Amino acid sequence: MEKVDGRLVRGDQTRRAVLRRSVDIASVDGLEGLSIGRLATELGISKSGLFAHFGSKEELQLSTIRAARRIYADNVVLPAFEVEPGLGRVWALSKQWLDYSQSRVFPGGCFFQKVSHEFSARDSAVTEMLAAVHDEWMDLIETTIGEAISRGELTGDPKQLAFDLNAYYEAANLASILHNDDTTYEHARQAVRTRLESAVVPGTPLPW
Amino acid sequence: MEKVDGRLVRGDQTRRAVLRRSVDIASVDGLEGLSIGRLATELGISKSGLFAHFGSKEELQLSTIRAARRIYADNVVLPAFEVEPGLGRVWALSKQWLDYSQSRVFPGGCFFQKVSHEFSARDSAVTEMLAAVHDEWMDLIETTIGEAISRGELTGDPKQLAFDLNAYYEAANLASILHNDDTTYEHARQAVRTRLESAVVPGTPLPW
DNA sequence: TAATTGTACGAACGGTCGTACTATTACTCT
DNA sequence: AGAGTAATAGTACGACCGTTCGTACAATTA
Numbered sequence: 001m002e003k004v005d006g007r008l009v010r011g012d013q014t015r016r017a018v019l020r021r022s023v024d025i026a027s028v029d030g031l032e033g034l035s036i037g038r039l040a041t042e043l044g045i046s047k048s049g050l051f052a053h054f055g056s057k058e059e060l061q062l063s064t065i066r067a068a069r070r071i072y073a074d075n076v077v078l079p080a081f082e083v084e085p086g087l088g089r090v091w092a093l094s095k096q097w098l099d100y101s102q103s104r105v106f107p108g109g110c111f112f113q114k115v116s117h118e119f120s121a122r123d124s125a126v127t128e129m130l131a132a133v134h135d136e137w138m139d140l141i142e143t144t145i146g147e148a149i150s151r152g153e154l155t156g157d158p159k160q161l162a163f164d165l166n167a168y169y170e171a172a173n174l175a176s177i178l179h180n181d182d183t184t185y186e187h188a189r190q191a192v193r194t195r196l197e198s199a200v201v202p203g204t205p206l207p208w
Numbered sequence: 209m210e211k212v213d214g215r216l217v218r219g220d221q222t223r224r225a226v227l228r229r230s231v232d233i234a235s236v237d238g239l240e241g242l243s244i245g246r247l248a249t250e251l252g253i254s255k256s257g258l259f260a261h262f263g264s265k266e267e268l269q270l271s272t273i274r275a276a277r278r279i280y281a282d283n284v285v286l287p288a289f290e291v292e293p294g295l296g297r298v299w300a301l302s303k304q305w306l307d308y309s310q311s312r313v314f315p316g317g318c319f320f321q322k323v324s325h326e327f328s329a330r331d332s333a334v335t336e337m338l339a340a341v342h343d344e345w346m347d348l349i350e351t352t353i354g355e356a357i358s359r360g361e362l363t364g365d366p367k368q369l370a371f372d373l374n375a376y377y378e379a380a381n382l383a384s385i386l387h388n389d390d391t392t393y394e395h396a397r398q399a400v401r402t403r404l405e406s407a408v409v410p411g412t413p414l415p416w
Numbered sequence: 417t418a419a420t421t422g423t424a425c426g427a428a429c430g431g432t433c434g435t436a437c438t439a440t441t442a443c444t445c446t
Numbered sequence: 447a448g449a450g451t452a453a454t455a456g457t458a459c460g461a462c463c464g465t466t467c468g469t470a471c472a473a474t475t476a
Contacts, residue, residue: 035434036433048454056435107329117321120386187367187368187371191371191375253425256426260423260424264465
């Protein structure tokens with residue numbers, strides 16, 4: 001029971017407020033650095049009241065990942081999908097991703113980069129969900145590239161191209177946060193353009 | 209006072225044993241997940257005795273980074289530097305890095321990837337040291353590429369090429385750990401080869 | 417031999433962690 | 447209006463955190 005007549009009931013409002021704060025904290029301090037007591041204090045609610053919404057720390061972490069996924073979809077995927085399938089959409093996806101990272105939709109940079117590294121070497125439900133999200137994302141790039149290939153705008157191995165593009169995104173994200181300097185995004189944008197040009201079918205108009 | 213007649217004294221042996229374990233733990237659970245109590249228990253020594261060697265948690269973290277840097281230098285940089293400067297060395301550096309990650313010199317994959325993400329959005333002495341190590345590493349790649357350019361084996365912007373190669377390394381490292389599957393290293397090796405071929409001066413023999 | 421230093425120890429400190437229970441408040445529905 | 451339920455708060459817990467302390471023993475130096 002989350003909605004009544006389309007209106008949010010009290011509990012769900014709290015839940016949303018908690019998760020909105022959770023994703024920001026986790027993008028900076030990780031999903032372990034995200035502590036229930038701290039979260040409650042910052043939101044001005046009781047620790048036990050907050051805890052009751054999730055039942056366990058792990059469930060809070062999983063819910064936080066789901067919330068971050070929605071924000072990610074809204075800020076990266078949806079805008080890119082307003083562009084027609086093909087090379088234009090591949091470029092839009094790259095542009096949206098780098099803008100998403102650079103504009104600090106999450107204060108600590110890409111949420112998923114952060115927490116994926118945090119849980120990468122463990123074996124938990126959180127790790128599994130993060131691996132699934134990573135898979136989902138790589139599949140999405142590959143599919144988008146596949147559409148461009150079907151339309152005769154790109155050639156080559158979509159998996160390889162997806163790997164390369166994603167690598168540029170991630171590298172720019174880390175370097176920019178670590179050095180608090182976003183000149184690296186230009187390297188990434190240049191890398192994307194050059195890599196796409198190497199795979200583009202002659203005669204195809206370039207979207208940048 | 210660390211050595212007597214070239215022999216290690218007791219305290220330094222302990223210190224080394226601690227750090228050898230620290231880098232492994234940190235590569236899996238991060239530098240915050242590295243707790244003094246746990247470390248002491250695993251090594252069978254007292255918490256307070258261990259603590260006395262470092263004086264603070266932060267100093268333990270900094271020492272751990274220095275220890276990891278030595279291991280990194282031994283396993284990645286030194287082997288590559290046995291190859292003559294030029295394209296061959298650039299390739300050797302890439303190969304060594306991917307082997308270093310794939311062979312799990314650190315059980316959690318690349319130590320620096322892990323902890324750099326962990327501390328990237330913070331502002332501490334640890335963050336500064338990690339940023340410095342990252343800089344040092346990027347400079348090393350650029351210099352190595354610069355040598356190949358001076359010898360007329362490569363063309364283009366060394367900074368851009370360094371960014372691209374490092375991006376392939378990092379992306380392969382994360383994907384392989386997250387999915388517990390090392391097929392992604394072949395994507396990385398292929399990406400490195402293709403990228404180098406795009407910058408190689410015609411007539412230069414390829415080292416792979 | 418005496419004094420000093422290096423190394424490691426156990427115990428305890430105040431804090432924070434996640435979690436479990438019980439009470440209290442606020443809202444819905446008949 | 448009163449019962450019933452959902453949401454929040456209060457309190458307490460055991461475990462672990464980094465850190466400090468006083469102490470014991472061994473090795474080095476005087």
